[in-house]
Amino acid sequence: MVTHIGLVGLGKMGNNMRSRLRNGGIEVTGFDPRPEVSDVPTLADLAAALPQDKRVVWVMVPAGEPTRGVLDQLADILSEGDIVIEGGNSHYVEDQERAAELAEKGIGYLDVGVSGGVWGLDNGYGLMVGGAAADVEAVLPVFDALRPEGPREEGFVHAGGVGAGHYAKMVHNGIEYGLMQAYAEGYELLAAKSDVITDVHGTMRAWSRGTVVRSWLLDLMVKALEQDPKLALLDDWVDDSGEGRWTVDEGIDMAVPLPVISAALFARFASRQEQSPAMKAVAALRQQFGGHAVKSAE
Numbered sequence: 001m002v003t004h005i006g007l008v009g010l011g012k013m014g015n016n017m018r019s020r021l022r023n024g025g026i027e028v029t030g031f032d033p034r035p036e037v038s039d040v041p042t043l044a045d046l047a048a049a050l051p052q053d054k055r056v057v058w059v060m061v062p063a064g065e066p067t068r069g070v071l072d073q074l075a076d077i078l079s080e081g082d083i084v085i086e087g088g089n090s091h092y093v094e095d096q097e098r099a100a101e102l103a104e105k106g107i108g109y110l111d112v113g114v115s116g117g118v119w120g121l122d123n124g125y126g127l128m129v130g131g132a133a134a135d136v137e138a139v140l141p142v143f144d145a146l147r148p149e150g151p152r153e154e155g156f157v158h159a160g161g162v163g164a165g166h167y168a169k170m171v172h173n174g175i176e177y178g179l180m181q182a183y184a185e186g187y188e189l190l191a192a193k194s195d196v197i198t199d200v201h202g203t204m205r206a207w208s209r210g211t212v213v214r215s216w217l218l219d220l221m222v223k224a225l226e227q228d229p230k231l232a233l234l235d236d237w238v239d240d241s242g243e244g245r246w247t248v249d250e251g252i253d254m255a256v257p258l259p260v261i262s263a264a265l266f267a268r269f270a271s272r273q274e275q276s277p278a279m280k281a282v283a284a285l286r287q288q289f290g291g292h293a294v295k296s297a298e
């Protein structure tokens with residue numbers, strides 16, 4: 001059983017994970033390019049510091065190029081019997097390709113969807129794992145230290161072979177988009193009906209217990225309204241980091257209808273437009289065919 005791992009990437013997520021792992025009795029050697037947070041100066045030093053019979057390295061760097069770069073280096077440094085854990089939000093197909101490459105050298109690969117954000121340090125992280133059963137088994141103490149307290153199956157799943165962890169996380173994030181959008185639309189309608197609803201924050205807070213729509217995301221919505229009751233301090237611009245797009249892509253690929261998740265994704269795109277060319281076109285067409293009134297650009 002593995003009780004000492006390497007952790008690459010000590011940013012917002014990795015740093016907190018290192019603390020939670022240590023609090024849970026797992027020895028962690030962390031590496032980050034920023035010397036002030038790193039335990040060792042290089043990735044090679046990290047590999048040298050681990051128990052040599054089975055080196056396990058958890059990668060927690062941003063998805064895409066940064067992750068690819070670290071995995072390239074680990075492919076050179078690690079050897080047969082070692083295990084790489086990809087804990088970022090990678091695309092599941094990349095996991096499958098990478099695992100096949102590493103398998104040629106006898107290096108195991110687990111892809112892990114990690115949910116919980118900055119709250120994970122205290123609450124534990126929801127974990128969705130893909131990979132070979134023997135590799136998952138070997139790393140169980142590490143997963144147990146990271147996941148929330150309580151029954152393992154309520155905060156952890158070995159969802160399938162390589163790719164399953166990040167596929168599960170992708171769908172989880174698609175759901176996240178849809179749920180957030182639903183709370184947000186409900187909030188807007190409550191706030192718009194100010195002649196009837198005089199306490200928007202209180203209304204949403206009252207949904208926190210007992211109601212059908214109570215949830216952690218609702219609790220966070222209530223918290224945000226507590227801090228800024230009219231959300232006046234925020235711009236209406238919402239970013240996305242790819243998981244929603246991948247979920248919609250999968251829906252198209254599999255012919256699975258995802259109307260809510262797609263709408264939530266497109267709402268984010270709309271949030272970034274100062275002016276909507278499409279809505280200008282609709283206004284122009286109404287004017288063309290019906291002589292309907294339009295507003296001039298300012």
Ligand SMILES: O=C(O)[C@H](O)[C@@H](O)[C@H](O)[C@H](O)COP(=O)(O)O
Binds near residue numbers: 114239
């Ligand atoms: O489960 C989680 O902890 C979150 O989903 C986490 O993974 C991250 O905050 C999202 O990736 C943000 O995704 P977007 O930038 O696409 O909204």
